[in-house]
Amino acid sequence: MLYKERGYTKSLFVLVKKNMTKKRISFVLILAIIANTGLFGQKDSSTIFFNASLRERFELWNGMNAKNYGDPNGLGNLNDNILFQRVIVGFNYTPNNKIIISAHLQDSRAFGWSLRDAKYPDLFKIKKPGTETPYYIRNPNEEFFEIHDLFFEYKGLLTDSLRIKAGRQKINFGDKRIFGPGEWGNTGNWTWDAIKFSYSKNKNFISLFMGGTKIHDPKKISIPFTNTEFWGGGIYAHYYLNDIINIEPFYAYKTAGSADYINTLNFHRHWTGLRLFQPDYHSFVYDFTIVKEFGHENNRQIDAYAYIAQIGYQFKSVFSKPKLSLRRSYASGGTKENKIKTFDPIYGSRDSYYGRMNIVNWSNISDNEIVLEIFPLKKMSIEISYNNFQIPSPDNVTLLKTIQLKSGEHYLGDELDIFISYKKFKHFKFIGAFGYFRPGNIMPINNRPAKNANWCTLQVLYSFNQ
Secondary structure, three states: OOEEOOOHHHHHHHHHHOOOOOOOOHHHHHHHHHHHOOOOOOHHHOEEEEEEEEEEEEEEEEOEEOOEEOOOOOOOOOOOEEEEEEEEEEEEEEEEOOEEEEEEEEEEEEEOOOOOOOOOOOOOEEOOOOOOOOOEEEOOOOEEEEEEEEEEEEEOOOOOOEEEEEEEEOOOOOOOOOEOOOOOOOOOOOOEEEEEEEEEEOOEEEEEEEEEEEOEOOOOOOOOOOOEEEEEEEEEEEEEOOOOOEEEEEEEEEEEOOOOOHHHOOEEEEEEEEEEEEEEEOOEEEEEEEEEEEEEEOOEEEEEEEEEEEEEEEOOOOOOOOEEEEEEEEEOOOEEOOEEOOOOOOEOOOOOOOOOOOOOOOOOEEEEEEEEEEOOOOOEEEEEEEEEEEOOOOOOOOEOOOEOEOOOOOEEEEEEEEEEEEEEOOOEEEEEEEEEEEEOOEOOEOOEOOOOEEEEEEEEEEEEEO
8 A cells, every 4th residue: 555645644653553562653653744744845746655574584503503612511502493583664755756764663583592682691792801891782683672774865966866865774785795784683784874875877886875883782772873883984886897797896994983892992994895797698607806904903004805706607508597606705814913914804794605604704714615506486596505614814713602723724614505595475585594514623612522513494574565
């Protein structure tokens, strides 16, 4: 149902009231009332869309959790059975064809999670080791009644190709390795309070943005542009040269935000790089990204780099059109001559790369991967991937609080993943996945040899826009 300007406020209130408590609907109603005044354009051209999404994901873990690999006496349960729930509800208001106002609330919960905030309230506090305060919280799975987005967008600033977007928003470009929202995490890894300028023409665009990334505290609502984890921004451009190549240069910057504890730190990180890719050139696939990181942290120079290389081929004449690729992800690590060599993975997503079990990310890692994608049905895809993980600089490296490599070793382990995505009907999307990790040359955990671990999940996403 499409709500026209006259009389939609009452209808919106009824819909919102069914999904939220009276305490939380106030900020939605305020924007609805503002929209109803008609200050932004002609009344007969304005519309409002009420939209919502419900994501339910069941995860079954065996042998590890988000903070513990293989130690039965360590944090949480090694055999977690978790129901992740994320609800997003709100509206988009368009007073005319140039303006969009968006406001949504998000509620993220983790039922049955052994690491939940109610049991381990200090687990996801970021603070100086050995101290209690100051701190800020970055919880990946729990955030109650938070502002998902709240932005104003204007199209046609000076020219029809230029637009500005200000407020809380998601920002992602390209393959989401440099700037990506990280949506697999229940709270969403990166959410920006930013001002973004975008210029687009045909298949080409350039975007410039600056602002801060929000913290994830289950007990507090994060007001836009306050309590930021990082201040920063970036530039990202896309240029379609021809059918052979697409070019995407980028720049990113990160420094300490305004939240407690991190505002006492001193670092300035810069990244610059280039992505060259073509998803389909006579059935061949290639994708290359190279990044240089520089800057300083506590008077030490940062000198790090990373790259991605992928080549593949799609057999379009074969049933299910399988695509076979070889992919290598590398990021430098360690220190050398008092220089920081460990690559920081910018603001990127890790959900679909470096293994689905999130044991590693794009930092101090060498990941050789074989990927097979098949498409047996319309709107259905199956990805089977095998990762071989090495740690370039293993000294003083601990993963998931328990994993340490043996002296002189670099081989971390292998991971096999199967990921199935299927869009069914108009409003439903289903995901099923399985992961299996076999440890390599790592130290015994709790005086016992490290064992294999596995994980499986089933997710249902329901969304609508009325």
